[in-house]
Every structure is written in C-alpha cells, then in structure tokens.
Amino acid sequence: MQLVYRRILLKLSGEALMGDDSYGINTGVLDFVAGEIKEVVEAGVEVGLVIGAGNIFRGVAGASKGMDRATADNMGMLATVMNSLAMQDALERIGVDTRVQSAIPMQSICEPYIRRRAVRHLEKGRTVIFAAGTGNPYFTTDSAGVLRALEINADVIIKATKVDGVYDCDPVKHAEAVKYERLTYEDVLTRGLRVMDAAGIALAKEDRKPILVMNMKVPGNIKKAVFGEPVGTVISC
Numbered sequence: 001m002q003l004v005y006r007r008i009l010l011k012l013s014g015e016a017l018m019g020d021d022s023y024g025i026n027t028g029v030l031d032f033v034a035g036e037i038k039e040v041v042e043a044g045v046e047v048g049l050v051i052g053a054g055n056i057f058r059g060v061a062g063a064s065k066g067m068d069r070a071t072a073d074n075m076g077m078l079a080t081v082m083n084s085l086a087m088q089d090a091l092e093r094i095g096v097d098t099r100v101q102s103a104i105p106m107q108s109i110c111e112p113y114i115r116r117r118a119v120r121h122l123e124k125g126r127t128v129i130f131a132a133g134t135g136n137p138y139f140t141t142d143s144a145g146v147l148r149a150l151e152i153n154a155d156v157i158i159k160a161t162k163v164d165g166v167y168d169c170d171p172v173k174h175a176e177a178v179k180y181e182r183l184t185y186e187d188v189l190t191r192g193l194r195v196m197d198a199a200g201i202a203l204a205k206e207d208r209k210p211i212l213v214m215n216m217k218v219p220g221n222i223k224k225a226v227f228g229e230p231v232g233t234v235i236s237c
C-alpha cells in the first residue's frame, strides 16, 4: 500500500483531550492519540499537530463573563501550550521524537515558532506540535491549523472529531442524519456546516488545501486516511 498523504497537519480540539471528563486532560485519551500518531510516523508520514484548548479555556467564554476579549484569548492560547506539552510528553514516552513550537515565544519550555526550523524537524521525522494558535487574539486553533498546514506545505489538514465526518445535521441528536463523502469549501460556507470556523475554511480554499474531517476515536483511522482508505468527509474544490 502506498501513502497518499506524506505530510499531514492534524488538528485536534482541546475537548477531544477531555475524554469523558468535564475538564482538563484525560491521560488515557492522550496515550491513545499518541499511539495513533506513532503508527503513522512509523509508516513514514511527517506529522504536524495543532491542539485547541476547549478543555481548559476559551477566550469567548471569558469575554462572555465580562473579561477583555484579547486578554481572554491570550489565556486561551496559553492553555494550548499546556495541551501541547502534555501531548509531547505522551509522544516521547512511547519513543516519538517531538518538538513543541509556540507562536508566543517562551523559550524556557519550548521552541519559538520558526517555519523553516519546523520543516527541518519534519524532514528528520520529528513530530512538530504548533502551540499557542496563531499567536493572535480573535483567531481560533482551526485557523491556526490551516495556517500552519499552508506554511509547512502539508498534503492535507486532518480535522479530528468525535463523529465519522460531516453530516447534514447533528448525528448525535438525529438518527436520520446523512454523512457527506465529499464537500466543496463553498458548500461548507454557504450551508453553514459547522466543520471548522469560516476563517479557516476560507484560508484552505484560497490555497486549495484539502481538509479531511474524520473520527479519531476509532483505532487505526488516521492510518487508514494516510493510505487513502475512505474515512470521513473530504472538503476540497
């Protein structure tokens, strides 16, 4: 079997790291995800990772309680660094060489984001976790994921979710929900499908970077995806 995607940018929501907990990082989930990443790294795939922070803190939540939005967003970005360090720890424990690069420099705990250096790490087979989103308030880690994917020239953005792909309505609430196999960026934007924020979709569209939305909870799914097996929903032109 041949690899279809040699370099991927995997976007993981913070909530995915919570597992069944109501807050924070579930180490069981962390270890599971690390194992899934290890499988594809061993298959020869270069992996970039962007992790959100919904399990710890989201800027909009702070702002809705009266906090200054930019300050709250800065806190959200710092929370992504915590998730990134936790994921690095889980990956390195199972022997996956990993570097964390933060868009907000904090050199005593991780590298600053330097694009060319990140690409070099990837070429050497190291997994690179891009922390602190874009480094700017008013953005999300979805947009950060697409941005980094474009910068490192990843073949695809894999957006890991709790369901098998993009549906016409919420499959958790509606048994009759229909899954799309393929969608265009335009479909997502005009139908208001909640896949990724509009800024991220627009950015991917501009560079024609495909997005694969798939379920990460199913063991072996990322590996299937990189070998071109039909998992999830592909969003492209």
Ligand code: UDP
Pocket (backbone or CB within 6 Å): 012, 013, 014, 015, 051, 052, 053, 054, 055, 057, 058, 059, 060, 072, 073, 074, 075, 076, 077, 080, 132, 133, 134, 135, 136, 137, 138, 139, 140, 141, 142, 144
């Ligand atoms: N954030 C930000 N700029 C970025 C990325 C993230 O300000 O470029 C902040 C924002 O407050 C956001 C939080 O970090 O709510 C966590 O990211 P996100 O909500 O995307 O996490 P996810 O929903 O993927 O868990």
